Amino acid sequence: MDLGLTGKRALVTGASQGIGRACAESLAKEGCHLHLAARNREPLEAAGKVLAQTYGVEVSTHAVDLTQRGSATALAQECGRADILVNNAGNTPRGTILEVDEETWRQGWELKIFGYINLTREFYRRMVERRAGVIVNVIGIGAEKLEYAYTAGSTGNAAVVALTRAIGGASLDYGVRVLGVSPGWVETEKSKRGLRKRAGEELGDPERWPELVAHWPRGHLMRPQEIGDVVAFVASARASAMSGVIVTVDAGFSAQGYPPRKGKP
Secondary structure, eight states, X not given: OOOSOTTOEEEEESTTSHHHHHHHHHHHHTTOEEEEEESOHHHHHHHHHHHHHHHOOOEEEEXXXXXXXXXXXXXXXXXXXXXXXXXXXXXXXXXXXTTSOHHXXXXXXXXXXXXHHHHHHHHHHHHHHHTOEEEEEEOOGGGTSOOTTBHHHHHHHHHHHHHHHHHHXXXXXXXXXXXXXXXXXXXXHHHHHHHHHHHHHHHSOGGGGGGXXXXXXXXXXXXXXXXXXXXXXXXXXXXXXXXXXXXXXXXXXXXXXXXXXOOOO
8 A cells, every 4th residue: 555655754753763663664665754863873873774775765863862951942943844743752661659759750751741742842833834744642552551550651641642632633724633653562672671570570580571461462562563554554644534533553452451460559
């Protein structure tokens, strides 16, 4: 299926690895030129080089810390025109309300919440002026599958859902679509770190983490590219009627449920 993205330009944040890297690749496969942003320059530039050589698209990399004031404005100025914004950068801490202190909580939200808000503000303004553009927020099923041991993440994801729906419900009046893709458990380094820790506590061996997901749908974590492909589709004209909605991609995890674990106080 031709998604009609050839020649479009997209900014993807958190693009050096994991879901962000997969989103960038899915867009590049469709002929979309890329602006890639992440904190760490070396892996970001390496990813950009591979994508440019493999798919023959233009790739610009931007090493930026989106938790810093003014960084979203500076990044938007560097990128110039972008037809698509994929907000993906985030690192919200796991832990209960008693385990995550205020400073750690605020650091996580500076990136996942205010980073999304600030970049959306910058690019939405430009897209409204052109009466064209798409913003895709990569969120996470913590917004609907509320988890005691991920209080900061569940609360933050719910805020991004509200942001997406609040803007996307009216944005089509201005020629812009705003929507979200909400992944479940994806095989990223962050996910595996958490599962290794839990496997060490419960099974006595961190490397036994695959056993923890054996009873989940399909018996394994999702692949990052499965999320990237959905992001590319909803960013395309093939999904032109979609705005203000959240697409859940979790292999049925949230619908199936899972045995609850007793939370810590």
